[in-house]
Amino acid sequence: xxxxxxxxxxxxxxxxxxxxxxxxxxxxxxxxxxxxxxxxxxxxxxxxxxxxxxxxxxxxxxxxxxxxxxxxxxxxxxxxxxxxxxxxxxxxxxxxxxxxxxxxxxxxxxxxxxxxxxxxxxxxxxxxxxxxxxxxxxxxxxxxxxxxxxxxxxxxxxxxxxxxxxxxxxxxxxxxxxxxxxxxxxxxxxxxxxxxxxxxxxxxxxxxxxxxxxxxxxxxxxxxxxxxxxxxxxxxxxxxxxxxxxxxxxxxxxxxxxxxxxxxxxxxxxxxxxxxxxxxxxxxxxxxxxxxxxxxxx
Numbered sequence: 001x002x003x004x005x006x007x008x009x010x011x012x013x014x015x016x017x018x019x020x021x022x023x024x025x026x027x028x029x030x031x032x033x034x035x036x037x038x039x040x041x042x043x044x045x046x047x048x049x050x051x052x053x054x055x056x057x058x059x060x061x062x063x064x065x066x067x068x069x070x071x072x073x074x075x076x077x078x079x080x081x082x083x084x085x086x087x088x089x090x091x092x093x094x095x096x097x098x099x100x101x102x103x104x105x106x107x108x109x110x111x112x113x114x115x116x117x118x119x120x121x122x123x124x125x126x127x128x129x130x131x132x133x134x135x136x137x138x139x140x141x142x143x144x145x146x147x148x149x150x151x152x153x154x155x156x157x158x159x160x161x162x163x164x165x166x167x168x169x170x171x172x173x174x175x176x177x178x179x180x181x182x183x184x185x186x187x188x189x190x191x192x193x194x195x196x197x198x199x200x201x202x203x204x205x206x207x208x209x210x211x212x213x214x215x216x217x218x219x220x221x222x223x224x225x226x227x228x229x230x231x232x233x234x235x236x237x238x239x240x241x242x243x244x245x246x247x248x249x250x251x252x253x254x255x256x257x258x259x260x261x262x263x264x265x266x267x268x269x270x271x272x273x274x275x276x277x278x279x280x281x282x283x284x285x286x287x288x289x290x291x292x293x294x295x296x297x298x
Contacts, residue, residue: 001049001050001051001057001085001087001090002049002050003047003048003049003090003091003094004047004048004050005037005046005047005048006034006035006036006037006046006047006048006059007048008036010048010056010059011035013055013056014031014034014056014059014077016056016079017031017056017058017059017077017078017079018031018077019080023111023114025109025111025292026109026111029109030073030074030075030108030109031075031077033046033061033063033073033074033075034046034059034061034075034077035061038063042063042064042065042066043063043064043100044061044062044063044064045061045062045063045095045098046059046060046061047059047060047061047091047094047095049078049082049087049090049091051082056079057078057079057081057082057087058076058077058078058079058082058087058088058091059075059076059077059091060074060075060076060077060088060091060092060094060095061074061075061095062074062095062096062098062099062106065107066187066190067185067186067187067190067191067194068179068183068184068185068186069104069186069187070104070183070184070186071104071105071106071107071183071296072099072104072105072106072107073106073107073108074092074095074106074107074108074297075108076088076091076092076095076108078091083116088120088124089123089124092106092124092297096297105296105297105298106296106297107129107294107295107296107297108121108126108295108297109292109293109294109295110126110292110293110295111290111291111292111293112290112291112292112293113290113291118293121295121297124297125297125298126295126296126297127295127296127297128293128294128295129182129183129294129295129296130182130183130271130272130273130293130294131271131272131291131292131293131294132269132270132271132272132291132292132293132294133268133270133271133272133278133281133289133291134267134268134289134290134291134292135267135268135270135281135284135286135289136265136266136267136268136286136287136288136289136290137255137265137266137268137284137285137286137287138265138266138287139255139256139258139259139265139266140259140262141285141287143284143285144255144284144285145255145259147252147255147283147284147285148251148252148253148255148256148259149252149256150252151248151249151251151252151253152249153249153252153253153256155210155211155212155246155249156208156209156210156249156250156253157208157209157211158204158205158206158207158208158209158253158257159202159204159207159208159209159219159221160204160205160207162204162209164196164199164200164202165196165199167199167202167204167207167221168192168195168196168198168199168200169195170209170216170219170236171195171198171199171202171219171221171232172191172192172194172195173236173237174219174221174232174234174235174236175191175194175195175232176188176191177237177238178234178238178271178273178274180238181273182271182273183294198221198223201223201224202221202222202223203222203223203224203229205257206222206229206254206257206258206261207219207220207221207222207254208220208222208250208251208253208254208257209250210246210247210249210250212246216236217235217236217237217240217243217246218233218234218235218236218240218243218246218247218249218250218276219233219234219236219250220232220233220247220250220251220253220254221233222254222258225267227264227265228258228263228264228265228266228267229258229263229264229265229266229267230266230267230268230269231251231254231266231267231268231269232268232269232270233247233250233251233254233268233270233277233280234247234274234276234277235247235276238275240276243275243276244276244279244280246276247276247277247280248280248283251277251280251284254266265287268281
């Protein structure tokens with residue numbers, strides 16, 4: 001094995017590094033990072049491991065996150081037949097050396113059910129800094145319906161009559177405080193751009209806000225997703241009094257609205273650190289869960 005820089009003819013070979021059932025999240029968020037080196041618009045370096053015939057057996061990339069500048073997102077892929085031979089470990093050591101600031105760790109995401117990936121990350125000194133529980137609920141399940149009907153909708157209303165810029169502002173505010181303790185936003189202007197894009201995709205007919213004294217105190221943003229919907233929900237301020245009840249009322253109304261459409265399951269994009277949403281999800285029967293660990297590597 002030898003390590004070399006990325007070359008143009010490497011692009012068609014990347015697919016051979018993936019398993020047939022590769023996680024779509026990994027493919028879209030991390031495997032997609034591989035490519036030519038870049039020095040503007042977010043620096044990127046990619047290294048390729050090849051055998052004696054110059055055939056790709058592994059690839060590793062480290063890049064900058066313009067939104068969360070505290071870590072360097074990284075990806076390592078090794079061909080199935082070449083795994084457990086030290087290829088991935090060697091690639092990680094090489095890309096770690098590229099970091100312009102050694103105090104900032106690499107970061108990646110690993111499904112807890114992916115035992116091989118979890119073991120590899122642990123072997124190179126990775127540690128979990130946040131977990132997304134991956135809660136999935138069926139809005140038609142009797143237990144879920146009973147829970148939703150037990151909650152008040154007095155202060156709730158759908159966001160369909162709220163202007164998209166207002167939805168974007170609320171989304172940005174929620175996103176910023178949720179991530180502040182463990183992955184702070186380092187580019188507020190970019191966050192506003194991202195929030196505007198997200199708000200344009202929000203299903204406002206199923207999304208819900210909770211108001212108190214004329215002020216939005218909690219929101220559940222609903223997005224269309226494969227097999228149903230994805231929901232981001234929390235209070236607008238991190239220290240909102242009665243925040244758990246407000247989030248519970250918003251989520252309950254989302255369940256009732258989605259159930260009327262008979263359009264599939266609800267997946268929550270949440271974190272163990274979400275102080276109001278996690279107690280709510282703990283009270284709702286789950287159809288399944290698929291935890292995702294956010295990992296950093298010094």
